[in-house]
Amino acid sequence: NAGVTQTPKFQVLKTGQSMTLQCAQDMNHEYMSWYRQDPGMGLRLIHYSVGAGITDQGEVPNGYNVSRSTTEDFPLRLLSAAPSQTSVYFCASREGGLYSPLHFGNGTRLTVT
């Protein structure tokens, strides 16, 4: 199993550009989520999904959109990138409920100039 796969690994955008960060998992996990990691701060939840067709906002959802059409894929869209969105983005999934650990991808490092 590949686990959680994120693409691209690195991306540079100009302010106002849009892009989609891809996330795929092959573990048949119902729960998937997106986090951002910034220096001096803990991982913060952006959006999450508990199954295909179901998404909800996390702690810092502004400026990001998500959709979940399949169990495997959970893309994160930046509609109009801003320098404040410069960060490392992690996708994570888990097998069961709240007691189950998260499985993380290796991240996408995004720079917005």
Add this chain to the structure above:
Amino acid sequence: EDQVTQSPEALRLQEGESSSLNCSYTVSGLRGLFWYRQDPGKGPEFLFTLYSAGEEKEKERLKATLTKKESFLHITAPKPEDSATYLCAVQWTSGSRLTFGEGTQLTVNP
């Protein structure tokens, strides 16, 4: 406000020099506490889950313990390959939020 605080921010040890990392949290109802290891350029990797005060979990040179206000990650006779950032995360009883600490960056010198 529910908070998770890790200390120290950074720790430098000599190989074989045992120490502990701390994760403290505000007491508003803990459902579970997770420890993760993160290597540079990688995503966090799960280590342990602790559910109740007094619980302990061990894996190789690592042992995690939990009290009502904090958790410790004890590292016994560390090796250079234990160098990483260690993250703790708390699952609160109020809703489904998972709050991560900022992490402790551990460096073990040979």
